[in-house]
Amino acid sequence: xxxxxxxxxxxxxxxxxxxxxxxxxxxxxxxxxxxxxxxxxxxxxxxxxxxxxxxxxxxxxxxxxxxxxxxxxxxxxxxxxxxxxxxxxxxxxxxxxxxxxxxxxxx
Amino acid sequence: xxxxxxxxxxxxxxxxxxxxxxxxxxxxxxxxxxxxxxxxxxxxxxxxxxxxxxxxxxxxxxxxxxxxxxxxxxxxxxxxxxxxxxxxxxxxxxxxxxxxxxxxxxxxxxxxxxxxxxxxxxxxxxxxxxxxxxxx
Numbered sequence: 001x002x003x004x005x006x007x008x009x010x011x012x013x014x015x016x017x018x019x020x021x022x023x024x025x026x027x028x029x030x031x032x033x034x035x036x037x038x039x040x041x042x043x044x045x046x047x048x049x050x051x052x053x054x055x056x057x058x059x060x061x062x063x064x065x066x067x068x069x070x071x072x073x074x075x076x077x078x079x080x081x082x083x084x085x086x087x088x089x090x091x092x093x094x095x096x097x098x099x100x101x102x103x104x105x106x107x
Numbered sequence: 108x109x110x111x112x113x114x115x116x117x118x119x120x121x122x123x124x125x126x127x128x129x130x131x132x133x134x135x136x137x138x139x140x141x142x143x144x145x146x147x148x149x150x151x152x153x154x155x156x157x158x159x160x161x162x163x164x165x166x167x168x169x170x171x172x173x174x175x176x177x178x179x180x181x182x183x184x185x186x187x188x189x190x191x192x193x194x195x196x197x198x199x200x201x202x203x204x205x206x207x208x209x210x211x212x213x214x215x216x217x218x219x220x221x222x223x224x225x226x227x228x229x230x231x232x233x234x235x236x237x238x239x240x241x242x243x
Contacts, residue, residue, distance in 0.1 A: 083189050087118045087210055095122055095208075097144035101134055102126045 008076065011056035016041065017049045021058055024072035031067050117211045125203040128177045135180055135195055152180070184210065 012018050020039065024030060032050065036043045050070055053059040057076040062069045124131060134140045136152045146160040146167070152174045160167040165186065172192065173181035181194040191212025198205040 083212070084116050084118050087189075088120070091118060091120050091208060091210070094145055095120055095206075098131075098134060099122070099124065101140065101144045102124060102130060105130060105134065105140075 007056050008058070011052055011058060014049070016045075017053060020046065020049055021053055021072060024059060024070055025074070029062070029069045029071040031069055033067070035070070115211060115213055117209055119207065119209045121205065121207045123200065123203065124206055128197040128199050128204045131197055131204050131206060132177045132180075152176070158182075184212070189213075 012021065016039070020035060023035065023038075032043060032047060035050075036046045039046050050059060050061070054061060054070075058073060059070050060073050062071070134144065136150065138148050138150050141148045141150055146162045148160050148169075149158045150156075150169075151158065152171070154171055154174055156171045158169050158171075160169060167184055167186040169182045169184055171180075171182050173179055173194070177197060179194070179196050181192060184191045184193045189212050191210050194209045194211075196207040196209075198207070
């Protein structure tokens with residue numbers, strides 16, 4: 001699970017990639033051409049970012065003629081949204097702090 | 108709300124600590140000590156006492172459910188759409204204390220969570236930025 005989360009964080013850490021992903025979330029299925037028109041970067045650069053988003057499971061592609069349509073797959077965010085994995089990380093850190101405190105406290 | 112809309116799940120953490128239960132109890136129940144490892148709190152080890160945990164990302168609304176000095180402490184934990192109960196259990200061992208924390212709660216169903224994330228993008232990504240920033 002941490003590996004999945006690491007991949008998601010790494011992929012979404014890039015602002016350009018995140019902007020593309022947010023647009024797909026907001027606007028639904030979109031072609032590479034339409035994404036490029038407003039991304040402010042070249043089509044090969046857009047395609048490269050989309051490939052990385054696809055590798056992380058965040059987007060899906062669909063080929064139709066010469067066009068490739070991309071759409072967001074929100075299911076990929078489940079590890080980030082699932083409260084148990086979020087809270088587990090939270091409590092592990094708190095346990096570490098608690099142990100530090102106990103070591104500093106007088107009996 | 109249908110029965111499929113919520114699902115009870117738990118997080119359990121356990122640790123062997125080379126400290127007596129009485130000392131750990133102090134760290135779990137004295138506000139100035141709670142602040143050092145958990146969050147700012149107006150905690151009192153009194154049944155039904157309502158208190159708030161405060162962090163830079165928000166607050167957690169709590170109410171004391173169980174107080175058994177040096178043995179067991181439970182409080183409700185309501186924050187960020189999560190309705191849960193946190194239970195601490197202290198068991199003395201030959202070398203100190205076995206400390207167990209269990210958080211059991213109801214989270215919104217997946218569909219609503221995705222929906223929330225979709226509409227809450229700006230905030231979601233703000234938080235993500237902070238987490239990612241903290242990693243690097």
